[in-house]
Amino acid sequence: MPSKSPEEIKQDATNGPENAGAITLPAHLVGSGTLDRLVDAARGYAAAAASENTLKAYSKDWSQFARWCRIKGADPLPPSPQMIGLYLADLASGSPTSPALTVSTIDRRLSGLAWNYAQRGFALDRKDRHIATVLAGIKRKHARPPVQKEAILADDIRAMVATLPFDLRGLRDRAILLLGYAGGLRRSEIVSLDAGKDDTPDSGGWIEILKDGALLTLNAKTGWREVEIGRGSSDHTCPVHAIEQWLHFARIDFGPIFTGTSRDGKRALETRLNDKHVARLIKRTVLDAGIRADLPEKDRLALFSGHSLRAGLASAAEVDERYVQKHLGHASTEMTRRYQRRRDRFRVNMTKAAGL
Incomplete structure (x- = not known):
C-alpha cells in the first residue's frame, strides 16, 4: 500500500466510517x-x-x-500502540468528570478502534505488548461477572399482556411481546420482520402463518435461521393468534409487520417500528403489571430490557437444553446457559460419576 501524505492522514482522521477508506477504482484504471x-455495488456491500x-x-468510538x-x-x-495503551488505561481509571468504564465496554471500544483504523487503511495490532499487556492488566484487576437482566417468565408475560387494551396499538404490542417471548427473539429481530420474502430492502426476515403455528425466517447474527413458533393453549396468550389479529385489523399483507399507528390509533402506518419501541414496551408493561413491586421503580426499570424476553424463554422452557439452544440460534450450550436464570444445575453430578 502506498504511503499517505500528511494531508491525507489528517483527512482520514476527521472522516466518519461512512467516508473513511472509501472504495474507489485503482488509479491505473479508467472509469x-x-x-x-x-x-x-461494492460500496453498498461494504456498508452492509x-x-x-x-x-x-x-x-462514536472514533x-x-x-x-x-x-x-x-x-x-x-x-495508530500508535503506546497511545492506545494509555487511552485504555485512562478509560479504566476514570476521572472526577468521567467515571471508569467496565471491562466489556473497554474491550468493545478497542474493537471499534480496530475497525475504524481498518477503514482508513491502517492495521491495529491488538497483540502489541503496549496494548495487550495493559488490557490484560485491566481485565485482571477490574473484571466482574456480567450484570444480567431479569428474565420475564410465563406468569410475568401473561400479566404484562393483560395490561394492554384491545385497540389497534394494543393488538400490535400484544403481538410483539408474545412473539418475542415465544420466539426468544432479539428486539431488532422482532421489528425487522416482513410479511413476505423480499418485501423491503431493509428486511431482516419474514413470517409464514401455517396451520400449526408460524415459521420465522431470520437473518440473524449467525446467519439465516428458522424459528418455529407453535400455537399456544389459549388464544389470550397464543403468539400466532396475536399476530393474526394484528395483521387482520391493521390490514397488513405486505412490507413491515410491526409499524406505527396514526395518532387516533385507528390506522396502521407504513413506517417500520424502531427496536427501541420494544424496550420501552417491556419496561412500561413491567411497571403496569406490578412485576417486582418490592423494588423502587428506578431499580425495576433497570432490571428489564429486550433481552429479558430471550432470557425468559431460556429459563422457562421445560425441554432439553439443545432444543433451547437451536431455538435461540446459539452456537454453543455455554451461551444458552448464560440466558438461563434458573435451571437444574446439578442434574449431571460429575462427582458421583467419577466414583466419589
Whole structure:
C-alpha cells in the first residue's frame, strides 16, 4: 500500500466510517459505466457488512478517541500502540468528570478502534505488548461477572399482556411481546420482520402463518435461521393468534409487520417500528403489571430490557437444553446457559460419576 501524505492522514482522521477508506477504482484504471456500477455495488456491500447500530457505535468510538488524542496533544493517525495503551488505561481509571468504564465496554471500544483504523487503511495490532499487556492488566484487576437482566417468565408475560387494551396499538404490542417471548427473539429481530420474502430492502426476515403455528425466517447474527413458533393453549396468550389479529385489523399483507399507528390509533402506518419501541414496551408493561413491586421503580426499570424476553424463554422452557439452544440460534450450550436464570444445575453430578 502506498504511503499517505500528511494531508491525507489528517483527512482520514476527521472522516466518519461512512467516508473513511472509501472504495474507489485503482488509479491505473479508467472509469466506465460498468466499473462505476461495480464500485457502487461494492460500496453498498461494504456498508452492509455491519448493522446500523454497530456503525453508529464505531463512529462514536472514533470520535471519542480522536477528541482524547487532541486533548493530549497527539494525532489519532497513524495508530500508535503506546497511545492506545494509555487511552485504555485512562478509560479504566476514570476521572472526577468521567467515571471508569467496565471491562466489556473497554474491550468493545478497542474493537471499534480496530475497525475504524481498518477503514482508513491502517492495521491495529491488538497483540502489541503496549496494548495487550495493559488490557490484560485491566481485565485482571477490574473484571466482574456480567450484570444480567431479569428474565420475564410465563406468569410475568401473561400479566404484562393483560395490561394492554384491545385497540389497534394494543393488538400490535400484544403481538410483539408474545412473539418475542415465544420466539426468544432479539428486539431488532422482532421489528425487522416482513410479511413476505423480499418485501423491503431493509428486511431482516419474514413470517409464514401455517396451520400449526408460524415459521420465522431470520437473518440473524449467525446467519439465516428458522424459528418455529407453535400455537399456544389459549388464544389470550397464543403468539400466532396475536399476530393474526394484528395483521387482520391493521390490514397488513405486505412490507413491515410491526409499524406505527396514526395518532387516533385507528390506522396502521407504513413506517417500520424502531427496536427501541420494544424496550420501552417491556419496561412500561413491567411497571403496569406490578412485576417486582418490592423494588423502587428506578431499580425495576433497570432490571428489564429486550433481552429479558430471550432470557425468559431460556429459563422457562421445560425441554432439553439443545432444543433451547437451536431455538435461540446459539452456537454453543455455554451461551444458552448464560440466558438461563434458573435451571437444574446439578442434574449431571460429575462427582458421583467419577466414583466419589
